[in-house]
Amino acid sequence: MAGNDALTTSDGYQDLLLESAGFADFLLGLATISASLLNACTGTMLCTITVERDGAPSTVASSSERGRRLDEAQYAAGAGPCLTATRQQRAVLVEDMANDQRWGKYPQVALDAGVKSMLAVPIPAGSSSKAALNCYAQEAHAFDQDSMGIIEEHAASLSRILRLALRVHAPGAYPDHLRDALKSRAVVDGAVSLIMLQHRGGRDGALELLQLAAKSSNRRIHEIANEIMDGGTFSAAGLNGG
Known part of the structure; x- marks a missing residue:
């Protein structure tokens, strides 16, 4: 994701923002593009984006229905990897859902959905907002140092366009x-x-x-x-x- 590819991606983000009817539409497109780009580099995974701003309820966008359900299960429980990454602004790695006990019953929910590992990475979104990119994989220990570096680099690349979108689009209810x-x-x-x-x-x-x-x-x-x-x-x- 460097050189001409980075420039093309940047242009694509701007086009997406300009042509999106609202923030939810923009975020959905961003999650879909993220899944496509990351799958080409790191293997098949589900991508979602979580955004919280001004103390308002979180907005979740997913590249697939299964990813949306996995995020919503965390919101229903009030805890989970994507919420921790968003609220604490730190990367959260779950190497093997079968052996993780940090979030109550959530790991079993993920296993039932066919997800065995996960990485959630914060996206810098400004002083009044918090965001994270969440990546779900079907294999345990799916995230090595190289793939983690690619995902963290991608999350950082989303920061500028996401901050701009947060200014352009008011919260929607x-x-x-x-x-x-x-x-x-x-x-x-x-x-x-x-x-x-x-x-x-x-x-x-x-x-x-x-x-x-x-x-x-x-x-x-x-x-x-x-x-x-x-x-x-x-x-x-x-x-x-x-």
Whole structure:
């Protein structure tokens, strides 16, 4: 993630911020991009981002539904690796969930979800906010010194754009009856962000590709977006013909 790749990533972050409808949309895109970039460097993992600001409830964005559930389990318990990394602003490594007893029943929740190790790394977010990048792996002892260094470097690279986003977007609160609709939309927005990264295009172009894929396969956009967010591949090849 150096040189031209770093410049491209920086441009991608700015495009994501400019084209996101709100902070939750931006954060979801950031988590999705993080998972894609880190998977290419360190192997398959789930990525989530936790943000707390001005004493308000935390915002969580995840590259997958499973990652979201793992974070929410920590919030329900009021404790866990991602909360510790966020609130204490220090890296938290869980090398083997089966042998970790720091967070009550949470390690078993992670094991039941197929996660055996985890690394949570703080993202500097300014004086009034705290944030962390959380990475879940399916194997125990998945994080060596090299992969930890890559993840910490990536988390640091998110700092500037996240601080800017926190200034641009005011905290949002959504009524309970809108949460299901927002969750459905979040899946599509996350898939669009990943297509933007893969095809080096804007948001409108990525959404058009997603719509074209749905039309050509006679499937719902949300169904295809779910597959992309769950690690499926997306190719624009052959779509131009309708």
